[in-house]
Each structure stands twice: as C-alpha cells, then as structure tokens.
Amino acid sequence: MVSTSKIKSVDFYRKIPRDLTEASLSGAGLSIVAALCMMFLFGMELNNYLTVSTTTSVIVDKSSDAEFLRIDFNMSFPALSCEFASVDVSDVLGTNRLNITKTVRKHSIDKNLRPTGSEFHSGSTATELKHDAEDDEEYGEGSVSLNGHSFDRVTHHFPILVVNFFAPWCYWSNRLKPSWEKAANIIRERYDRESDGRILVAKVDCTEEVDLCRRNHIQGYPSIRIFRKGTDVRDDHGHHDHESYYGDRDTDSLVKMMEDLVAPIKLDSQTITSDNSSTKLETGLKRPAPVTGGCRIEGFVRVKKVPGNLVISARSAAHSFDASQMNMSHVISSFSFGKTITPKVMSDIKILLPHLGRSHDRLNGNSYVTNPRDSTENVTIEHFLQVVKTEVMTRSYKLVEEYEYTAHSSLVHSLHIPVAKFHYEPSPMQVLITENPKSFSHFLTNVCAIIGGVFTVAGILDSILHNTMRMVKKVELGKNF
Template sequence: MFSSNKIKSVDFYRKIPRDLTEASLSGAGLSIIAALAMMFLFGMELNDYMKVSTSTSVVVDKSTDGEFLRIEFNISFPALSCEFASVDVSDVLGTNRLNITKTIRKFSIDAFLNPTGSEFHPGPLPKDIKHGDEVDEGHGEGCVSLTSDNFDRYAHQYPVMAVNFYAPWCYWSNRLKPSWEKAAIIMRERYDPEFDGRIIMGKVDCTQEGDLCRRNHIQGYPSIRIFRKGSDVREDHGHHDHESYYGDRDTESLVKTMESLVAPVPLESHKLALEDKSDNKTDSIKRPAPLTGGCRIEGFVRVKKVPGNLVVSARSGAHSFDASQMNMSHVVSHFSFGHKISPKVLKEVKRVTPYLGGSIDRLNGQSYFSRHGDAHANVTIEHYLQVVKTEVITRRPSGGEYKLVEEYEYTAHSSWVQSIYIPVAKFHFELSPMQVLVTENPKSFSHFLTNVCAIIGGIFTVAGILDSLLHNAVRMAKKVELGKNF
C-alpha cells in the first residue's frame, strides 16, 4: 500500500499558499483577454468540427447504375403539330428508334404555349397505308377546288365536307389524286349535291392557298380533313367539328369511309346526328384534327451511355413536308439526365455539397426561336451537350461509406443550321469518360478534444509568459526609479 505522502509526490500541480500569492491589475487584464481568446478559438474549432468536409477528385467513370441513361424533358414547339411530332433516338453503336410513344406524352398548344385541350392520343393507325392503282386519266374532276373565298361557304352548306389538302410536288399527294377524284365522282353520283346535299368532297392546293392551309394547321401533305357540321352551328357561328383521316387511300376505302360519314345524316334535315350509332371500323382510322399548330412534348427516353442524338422532328410514312414551311422553334422547360432526386436525398445532398442541390440543367427555361419567313427560316436547331457524372459518397453514422447520389451535369452549346432538308430539333449528347467524385471526410472527436486542449493550454501558457514578462518589467522600472532617488 502506498502512503498518501508518496502519492502526493507525483502531483504535477503543486499548490502555493494563497498568502504567498499576489494579485495584480495587469494579471487580471491578461486573464480576461486570455479567457475571451479561449472562448473565441473554442467556438471556431467547434464550428469547424460541425462543418461537413469533403474532398473532390476526378476519376475514371466506373458506373454501377447500368449501361442505360435516362433523359427527361419537357419541350414546347409552338409551330409543330402533335399530329406529326416524333421523338427519335440514335447513337454511334447503331441504335435507331423512331417515333417513341410509350414513355412520351403530347399536348396541343397554341402559339403562346397555352394548352388547348387534353392529352393528344395518336390512336391505332395502319402500319402501311394502301394506295390505289388508278392512273390519272384526266377523266374530269369529281371534287370541288376550294379557296379562301369559297371554303367557309361550302363548309356551312354541307353537313359533311371531306377535304384533301395537297401540294402538287408531293409524291404522296400525286398517288392519292386519282383515287380521290374517282371516289369524289362516285360520291357525287350517289349523293347529288343538288338533290341530296349531305356530303361534298373538295381539295385545296396549299402552294396556292397558303393562308387557308395554315389556318387549318396543315403541316404534312396530303392531309385529309373531315369537317362535320355540329348541332351547335347557329350558336357557334357555323362551328364545325373536324377530324383527320389516316386510313387507306385507295378508291374503295375512301368511298366506304365517305359512306359511313353520310349514313347518320338525315336526308330531310341535313343535320348531323348527335351520336353516330353505326358500327363501322373506320373510327379507328380517324381522330380529332389538331385545333392549333403547336405541341408540348414531355416524358423520358432511355439511351445507351455512348454519344448519341435525341431528335424531335415531323415524321410520317405517308406524308410529305415543305421544308420552307417547317419551324422548329422551341422552349425548353426541363431537360436533364438521370433520375430525379427525392426531397429527402436532396436535403442530404445539400448538407454534404451545397453547390449541387440538384443538377445544373443549362437548357432549362431557355427559348430557341427561328423567325419564319426570313434568313432564319428552315433551320435545324442543334444543341451540343457535354455530360459529366458526379457521385457523392457520404458516411453512415455506424461507419462505412454510402453512395448518396449519382447525378449528371452538362454544358450546352446551341447553333442554328440552315439546310435544304426538313428542319429538326437535335440534342446531341456525349458523356465524359471521367466522373467527379465528392467524398465526405469524417472528423475524429478525439482530434477535436486534442485541439481544444491545445487551445486552452497554449493560451494559458502564453498569457502566463506575458504576465511574467510584464510583472518583471514593472518591477525593474520601480528599482531603477528608486535608485535614482538615492
């Protein structure tokens, strides 16, 4: 057993009796300054300990999220009809997917980007449209040539008016012409306009009647529109419900479709019934015609992680397009790579890396317009996107690493390219082979305690040295003064 005296011999902090100590004004001042300095440095050290520390490095991309990348977008085209709007994807490996519809939604909009109806549904259409084998023998015209001057008059006169909007230079228009004329002759013979008056077939040359075609939002040739006088004609100043026809274009199919349109119209009143109760299969090849010429396209596509293109264009297997009339101006509401970050994860991301907080989407909110009718018309708008992946690695409370998020950021450069081909909106993307790795660096509590002790001990020691120097200086000064007096 050790005695108490032996234990006391290892005391590092031997006490001096209070009677032998002397307080001084200078010592009190230094003590107050030292205490304030200790509190200030302790607060700084505590703040640094609580602050998240990260390290950023650039490494080779070793993605673990698969070989496909998700691209989400919301783009408005004020001059591209949903009727022909197509989203295509291609890449350098040979992938070429046309007119993606499964993950894409379309909404008709006007020139001011305002929605004009519910979601646009293309509906089931024939894969290959059948054309007739007739040859234009010049046997006379069975349909009426419509112009801006007589279009409304004919539309208000006949309960059903089928119109072929065409262009003389169009291959598909020329293939339709003989079948359309022959079908018009047959319908004129069966339903004489003077005695029956329930249907009339017409045609509009869009190279001569550009304003009339634009008014009906014609963008592809030929476009077959069916105008049917509604029950609210008087109240709505002659309003007509109209549809687009996408069925076969041979004479037999056209005549059968026209017959189905005439069937529900009473002969004596020339008014369209409120409901078509006839059971025919032509409804599957008709759908409401676009009321406006714009389209908002939103959704996502999955692409391979190689250089590729996402292209929005006007596409149809049985229509032609006038490149000089196409305008691919658009407004990008949203365009991003990868999956959206949940609010919970986003909060944690902001804690670790405040500058991220969601990817930097350079195209969001940007407008790209080509002025129609001048040197900027008939242009393809291209966007070149350089995509870089960022991974954020955080630390679990129990220890160990945890991949918090995989995020994609990109830079964008846009250009307007004039071309003789049908203009498109092209988003060319290329992923960097490198990725940015942001790692949260944990801080040791023992290191924090060591720094706190160093702060307290260091300031206490330095203050003691200063107090001793000051006290000795004052004492020396007093001795010198007493020596002079004697």
Template sequence: MISTSKLKSVDFYRKIPRDLTEASLSGAGLSIVAALSIMFLFGMELNDYLTVSTTTSIVVDKSRDGEFMRIDFNISFPALSCEFASVDVSDILGTNRLNITKTIRKFSIDPNLKPTGSEFHAGPIPILNNHGDEIEEEYGEDSVRLTGRTFDHYSHQHAILVVNFYAPWCYWSNRLRPSWEKASKIIRERYEPEVDGRILMAKVDCTEEVELCRRKHIQAYPSIRIYRKGSDIRENHGHHDHESYYGDRDTESLVAAMETLVAPVPMESTLSSKDQSNSTADSAKRPAPKSGGCRIEGFVRVKKVPGNLVISAHSGAHSFDPSQINVSHYISHFSFGKKLSARTLSELKRLIPYLGGSHDRLAGQSYMTSHDDTNANVTIEHYVQVVKTEVISSRYSQEHKLLEEYEYTAHSSLVHSLYIPAVKFHYEPAPMQVLVTEVPKSLSHFVTNLCAIIGGVFTVAGILDSILHNTIRLMKKVELGKHI
C-alpha cells in the same frame, strides 16, 4: 490505504486562498476578452468540423448503371404539330429507333407555349395497303375547290366537310388525286348538296392558299381533315371539331369512310357533334391537334456511346415542305441519368453543391427563329458532352452513400439545310468519370483543437494580465518616487 494528505500532494492545480488574491479591472477586462475569444474560436472550429471535406479524382467510368443511360427532356415547339412530331434515336453502333412513343407524351400548345387541351394521343397509324387509284385512269374535278374566303361558308353549310389539303408537287398528293376525285363524284351523286347536303368533299391547294393552310395548322401533304358542324362552334370560339383521316386512300375505302361519317347524321343535321363523335369511332380517324404547337416530354434509354436524339416532322405517307417547317423550341428540362428520389436528396442535400450544378445546363434556354425567307430550312443542333460524377459519402448506409449524376456542357448552332428541319442533340459520353469522395473529420482532432484553443487563450490572457499588472505597479512606484 493512501491518506488524504498524500493524495493532495499530487494536485497539479494548487489553490491560493481567496483572501490572498486581488481582483483588478484590467484582469476583468482581459477575462471577458478571453471568454469571447474562446467562444469565437470554438464556433470556427465546430464549423470546420461540420463542413464537408472532399477529394476529387478522375477514374475510368465503372458506374453501376451499366452500358445504358437515360435522357429526360421537356421541350416546347410553338410551330411543330404533335400530329407529325417524331422522336428518333441513333448511335454510332448502328442503333436506329424511329418515332418513339412508349415513354413519350405530347401536349398541343399555342404559339405562347400555353396548353390548348389534354394530352395528344396519336394512336396507331393504319398501314396504307391501298394508296390511290392508277393515275392513268381518267378522272374529273368533282371535289369543291376551297379558298380562304369560301372555307367558312362551306364549313357552316354542311354537317360534315371533308377537306384534302394538298400540294401539286407532292408525290403522295398526286397518288391520292384520282381516287379523291372519284370518291367526291360518288358522294356528290349520293348526297346531293342541293337536296341532302349532309356531307361535302373538298380540296385546298396549299401552294395557293398559304395563309388558309397555315391557319388550319397544315404541315404535311396530303392532310385529310374532317370538320363537323354542331355545338362545338359555340364552345370552341367558332371553330369546328375536326379529325384527321389516316385510312386507305383508294376510292372504295374513301367512299366507305364517308358513308360511315354521314350515317349517324339525320337529314335535318340537328344531331350534336358530341353524339356524332360517339357514333363514328374508327381506327382510320383520330383527333387532329387544335393548334400548331407541341410540348414533348418523357425519356429515352440510350447506349453510353456517341449518338443523336432527333426531334422532327416525320410520316411514311406524307410530304413536307421544308420551308414551312419551323423547329423553334424552348427547353424546360434536359438531363441525363436517373432522377434521384426525394428521400435520397433529403439525406444527401449537404453533398449536392459538390456536383457542380451542370446537370441541366440547357434548362430555360430558348432557340426561336422567325419564319421568313432568311430563316427557312433551319436545323438547330446541340452538341452535348456528358461526364459522369459520383459523390461517395461515408456517413450513410450502403443504400444512400452514393450520389450519382451526369453533368454536361452544351454548344448550340443554327444550320441551313435543304432537308426537313429538325432539332438534333448530339451527345457524347466521356469514358472517364469524376469521383468525389467525402473525407471524414476526426473527432479526436476536433477535441484536441478545442483543448488547444481553451488552454492557449487562457495562457496568453494570463501572460498579458501579468505584464499589464506589473506595468501598472511599476508606473505607480515611479510616480510615488517622484513625489518623495
């Protein structure tokens, strides 16, 4: 068994008795400085150990989302009606999807981008099996021609006012004209305005009454609007409740629709508009937007090839005046790829700065044009180049070790065109992707650096203390020798 004295002989840190040591002010000062230096360097080393270190590389896109990617957006159009706003997608492979509605929501807004009601539900548009009578047949002018001065007078006089907003140059308006006049004559004979007065069929020429049509948010021709008089006048600041008619446009169908409208209205016209609307539900009618703007939000899934996302006014049975269509818009959100869950964001929030912050570059951008002759027929185009970015972390489980995001650059321009104005997002996914990999820090390296810091500072402080102490002693000896 090894004796205690032999064991003590291997002591590397032999102690000097305290009585043989001498404390000094210079040594105390250096000790304090050394301790503070050790604490500062320890903090710097710890911060470096905890800081994320990454390497970046460019590789062929082999991301897990396959051949499709998702486009999320929230865009407000102060001058494009929800009634005709259409979201279309196409790509270079021949894909062409028109008027996507399943994953899209629309909300009517005013010119200040404030919502004017609940979600706008367009509903299915009936197929127009019959569209107007033969133009060759004779017809008269039996519908009442309304102007900006007479519109309010007639709308307050009749319980139901059905108005055809048309344009003489419009093909569909001319197809509708014979059947509209014939139906007006039949309804006038059955419900004489002087005797009955519950319903009146009228028309407005939007090329002459431009301001009236703009005030009624007419953006396509012909637009058949049904205005009801009732309690809604007081509740909606004097505006009548109104719907759009989307049924067949031949005389028989129009007369049948008018009969359905007038049936629940008593001769005294005292039935409230709420009761009327409950009694006249029909697939050929649907609520018309109360304002001329629309906020469109939702998402679409597209193939990862160059393509276009187009938002414009669209209808298979209406004509549009390109000079009256304004696609000014404000982008609240526009991004590619799936949204990350709150849990994933919470666990990987320290890695988010390495994504670059370009996943929603168009957010908050406004593209507004005034509606005058110089800004008519303006299409706004956005050219978007998309690149996939992946951040791989080694600190989490397989489920949360990967953070994926699409980043993009965007360039926008205004283009004058003879066609109906639209907003076009031309997107082009890159075939390569950016791969950011987290480089883990070595714990042994961290501990080694700590030992080097402590030992180095202690040694340097000891050397400085020795030099300072010997210098002071030497100065004292020199001073003592002078006195002697």
C-alpha cells in the same frame, strides 16, 4: 482504510493559500486577453469541426445505371403540330429508334404555350397505306375546289364535308389524286348535292390557299379532314372542330369511309342520329385533328452511354412536308440527364457542396426562336451537350448521382426539313466527391490544447512582465540610495 492525507499527496494541482498570492493589474489584463483568445480559438475550432470537408477525384465511370442514360425533357414547339411531332433517337453504335411514344406525352398548345385540351394521342399509323394502282385510267374531277371564301359557307351548309388538303408538288398528294377523284365521283352519284345534300367531297390547294390551310393547322400533305355541320367555334375566328382520316387511300376505302360518315344522317332532317355505333369508322383510321398548331412534348428516353442524338422532327410515312414552311422554334422548360433528384435531396447536397447542381439544367427556361421569313433557307436548331457524371458519397454512406452538362446551341441552314437536334456526348470519366468525416476526439484534443496553450503562454507572459517590473523598481530604489 487509506487516510485522507495519503489521497491528498497525489494532487497534481496543489493550492497556494490565497493570502500568499498577489493580484496585479497587469495580470488581470493578461487574464482578460487570454480568455478572449480562448473563446476566439474555440469558435474557430468549432467552425472547422462543423464545416464539411470533401475529397474530389476523377475515375472511370462505374455508374449504378450500367450502360444506359436517362434523358428527361419538357419542350414546347409553337409551330409544330402534335399530329406529326416525332421523338427520334440515334447513336454511333447504329441504334435508330423513330417516333418514340411509350414514354413520351404530347399536348396541343396555342401560340402562348398554353395547353388547349387533354393529351394528344396520335395512335398507330400504318407504315404503308394502300393506294390505287398507278395506271393511265382516265378520271374526272369529282371533288369541289374550295377557297377561303367558299370554305366557311360550305361547312355551314353540308352535314358532312370531307376535304383533301394537298400540294401539287407533293408525291403523296399525286398518289392520292386519282383515287380521291374517283371516290368523289362515286359519292356525287350516290348522294346528289341537289336531291340529297348530306355530304360534299372537296379539295384545297395549300400552295394557293395558304391562310386557309394555316387556319386548319395543315402541316403535312395530303391531309384528309372531316368537318361536321354545327361544330364551328365562333370565338376562335370561325375555327371548326374536325377529324383526321389516316386510313387507306385507295378508292374503295375512301368510298367506304365516306358512306360510313353519311349513314347516321337522316335524309329528311339532315341531322345525325344518336346511335351510330354500327357505322363508326375502324378504330385508328379517324382521330380528332389538332385544334392548334403547336405541341408540348414531355417525357423521357433511355439511351446508351455513347455519343448520340435526340431529334424532334415532323415525321410521317405517308405525308410530305414543305421544308420552307417548317418552323422548329422551341422553348425548353426542362432538360436533364439521369434520375430526377428530389428537392429535399438537392437541398441537402447544396449544403454539402453549394456549387453542385448549377450545371444540370443549363437549357432550362431558354427559348430558341427562328423566323423563316428572315431567310430563304431552312433552319435547324442544334444543341451540343457534353455530359459528366458526379457521384457524391455522404458521411452516412448515401450515394447521390448527379449529371451535369455544358450546352452550346447554333442555327444551321440547309435544304433538308428542319429539326431540333440535341447532340449529347457522355464522358467516360466521372467525378467522385467523398465527404470526409471528422473525429470528435480530435476536436476535444484541439480544444484542450487551445485552453492549455493559451493559459500557459499567458502565464509565461505574466511572469516575464511581473519580474521585469520588479527589476525596474529595484533599479529605481538603487538610484535613490
């Protein structure tokens, strides 16, 4: 067996008997200072080890979502009816998608941006509606002209009131006029107001009865509305829940629509029967009219990663719009590019990079309000967005994608129908941020170097100080002798 003395011979740290050592006041002071230095440098090294370091580089965009870009939005338009609100997308490659509805939802809102009901379903409107052939055939004025005073009285008197809200300058209103008057004459003959009184066909000139048309949220011409007796809401300034007709506009179609409305009403009591399933209008031709004049539009669209436009506008294939009355003021609740990042992931990224994510919602919470009365020209609101993608590769090799953008907005005056336009321009480059992992062994090496280095330096200083004091004492003793 190896003796204990041989084992002790390899001791690197041979001990000096305590009786042979001497403690000094200067050594104690240096020891305290050295200990404090060790603690301070250890804390700095630990903080540096725990601090995340990253490397930033700019590379060509190699996104996982290939050549497409997702745009999420939630916007409120206080003066644009959901009846005609349209989301359109176009780009420099020639893509042109109109009235996107599959991934877009619309809710009617009041002037305070509060929703007034369930989701508004605009349904499918025919691109071309049937009209009577344009000829010189004479027709009489069969419909009754209403104004703001007579409208309320008539709606409370007739079980069914069918109204054509029109504008004399409107092309589609003039196309409808002959068939509308012919249909009104036919209905008046079949359902005489004196002996029958179940239906009245009327019309309202919106250029003269501006307040009446605004109260019924008429934004496109012509708008055919169906009012039923007893549906007035007293708490809302006498507003009537009513329906819109979107079917063909030839005489036969209009007459059939009106007769289907009268059929469920008994002549003697003028009350609507409970079973009217056989007389319902064809699906899609009649839908509830908007109860308010505003619309909240939310959803998303997928576009190609090339410069393009996202446009919110009033659109219809069979209606005209008064550009001077269109107001595209809007409030943006959210507008972002790319996949939605969960709050937890975003908070983790904030710890890694506090500055990241500050520019992915530049438009959120902003209001863009115009007042047409302040200008004789129409106002289009344009937003110019430059989009840059940032990818973060974390230490756990988890990839997080974030799109940030700059936003510049302006008001443009023109003679065209105003719109809200978002012009986006994706960058062909992307920012790649990689988290650099730190070695724990390197941390331990640095800690040992700190302790050993401070201990050695303190020992050298103590030796110098001790020898200096001894020399001073020797000099003083020599002078005394």
